Amino acid sequence: MRTLLALLLALLIAVGLVWFLAGRAAGPAITLGAPTTLVGQKTDLKLDVFAPGGVVTALDVSLEQGGTAMPMGSLATPQGLAITPAADRVAVTGVIGRQTAPSLKTGPATLVVNATRPVLFGLRQVSSTFRKDLQVRLTPPTVTVLSQFHFINQGGAEVVVYQVNPADVPSGVRVGDREYPGMAASGAGIPNAAPGLRVAFFPFLFNQAASTPVSLWARDEAGNAATASLDSKVTAKQFRKSTIPLDDAFLQKVVPAILQNTPDLVVKDANDLLASYLVINRDLRKANNETIRTLGRTKTAKEILWRGPFRQMMNSAVEAGFADDRTYTYQGKAVDQQVHLGFDLASTQNAPILAANRGVVIFAGFLGIYGNCVIVDHGMGLQSLYAHLSSIGVQEGQTVEMNGELGRSGQTGLAGGDHLHFTMVLHGEFVTPVDWWSVQWIEDRVMRKLRAAGAPAPQAP
Ligand SMILES: [Zn+2]
Structure with a gap:
């Protein structure tokens, strides 16, 4: 009898201990993705809540201001939120702000998130609370064009000088469904520029119709947005059509070399040269251009590094121009188009x-169809690309002056013979280099606008 009592007592103590320890388990870890500083009328919310099995028993989001809590949504009443369980987390997305809480006012507010998860087979619950101080901003930014005469060539580039207020709001140029960022005017050599003065270099893609609308945009984290139309004239360009006949000698020359340097590329049968070529010409081209696009968007200086017109390769014959529409034929039949x-x-x-x-230099290495390739960043989104080199003489991170040697011409990548493939890239998009080679274009399209905005006139030599 005494043994039985002792056993019972031990069991009670064990159960109590487990109960006590379960209650001391950590509550759900709450991580805020957005917003980080501002909340407005309709602001995107992104939360990640750690909960084993994706199970939470309670979750609520609110905004607190002046001692009042304004509910933004909960597990029981989601309102504008989507609460999505995944493996070991719960994703919370949706919109918060004044749309859900009409009494929200400009000024400080606190985002409060409470979450509860079950422990001990659901017999106990553990909770945690997350708080983040934010500013409520309800008025949209303003954006005003300052530069004049915007003449754009299809497939080319253009510059606009504008003012955004408040100065901390991201802004830029929108061409159709593409957006490009503007940058602080001090980067364009304009001294004592007003805080919100911006200069945006932007591309007009070769395959965007000349009627594509061009405007300015500004949008803060709270979701407050503004647009301004840009008075501009787009000149449509005729691009050439050409035919590239493929033969076995060419395929034998380029396909195995590219496959060898690109182990990640999957082809069905490396001995089928034409099929492998088509994978290179389509899929690898796409992947390489995506690499160039990412570099263009992420690895650019905030200030103009270039001086005067760009230099064209000396004593060179132009074998192909920008945006030539190429049909590739094999044994008389069209097999591809790029x-x-x-x-x-x-x-x-x-x-x-x-x-x-x-x-x-922001890239120096092998890049698929481009072979040995060098990309030079000139700042504020502008870059130049040199492809098919036989050797590279520079390293990434190195500053190069105009006419500094980058390497030697060659025929690596998709090249039939020794030549330089050269292009300009603006915010990751290819633009014709013709404009950048032109003294007149640089003066009319760029320098005139920068001087009108306060940049000093060039010193007489
Ligand atoms: Zn080329």
């Missing part, structure tokens, strides 16, 4: 390849 987004410039074999202008 757009050639650059200039092919041929000189002598192993000719020195010189930087078209001052900048920083």
Whole structure:
């Protein structure tokens, strides 16, 4: 009898201990993705709540202001929120702000999130609370165009100078469904620029119709947005059509070399040269252009690094122009179609390849169809690209002056013979280099606008 009592007592103590320890388990970890600073009329919310099995028993989101809590949604009443369980987390997305809480006023507020998860087979609950101080901003920003005469060539680039208020709001240019960022005017050599003065270099894609609308945008984290129309004239361009006949000698020359340098590329049968070529010409081209796009958007200086017109390769013959529409044929039949987004410039074999202008090398290596390739950043979204090199003489991070040697011409990648494939890239998009080679275009389209905004006139030599 005494043994039984002792056992019972031990069991009670054990159960109590487990109960006590379960209650001390950590509550759900709450991580806020957005917003980080501002909340407005309709602000995107992104929360991640850690909960094993994706199970929460309670979850609520509110905004607190002046001692009043305004509910934004909960597990029981989601309102504008979507609460989605995943493996070991619960994702909370949706909109918060004044739309849900009409009494929300401009000024400080606190985002409060409470979450509860079950422990001990659901017999106990553990909770946690997350708080984040935010500012309520309800008025939209303003954006005003300051520069004049915006003439855009289809497939080319243009510049606009504008003012955004407040100065901390992201802004830029929208062309159709594409958005490009504006940057602080101090980066364009404008001294004592007003805080919200911006300069945006932007591309007008070769495949966007000349009627595509161009406007300015500004949008804060709270979701307050503004647009301004840009008075501009777009000139449609005729792009050439060309035919590239593929033969076995060419396929034998380029396909195995590219496959060898690109182990990640999957082809069905490496011995089927035409099929492998088509994978390279379509899929690898797409992947390479995506790499260039990412570099263009992420690796650019905040200030203009270039000086004066860009330099064209000396004594070179133009073999192909920008945006030539190429049909590839094999044994007389069309097998592929791609757009050639650059200039092919041929000189002598192993000719020195010189930087078209001052900048920083942001890529130097093998890049699929482009072979050995160098990309130079010239700042504020502008870059130049040099492809098919036989050798590379620079390293990433290196500053190069205009005419600094980058390497030697060659025929690596998708190249039939020794030539330089050259193009300009703006915010990751290919634009024709013709404009950037032109003294007149640089003066009319860029320097005139920067001087009108306060940039100093160039010193007489
Ligand atoms: Zn080319």
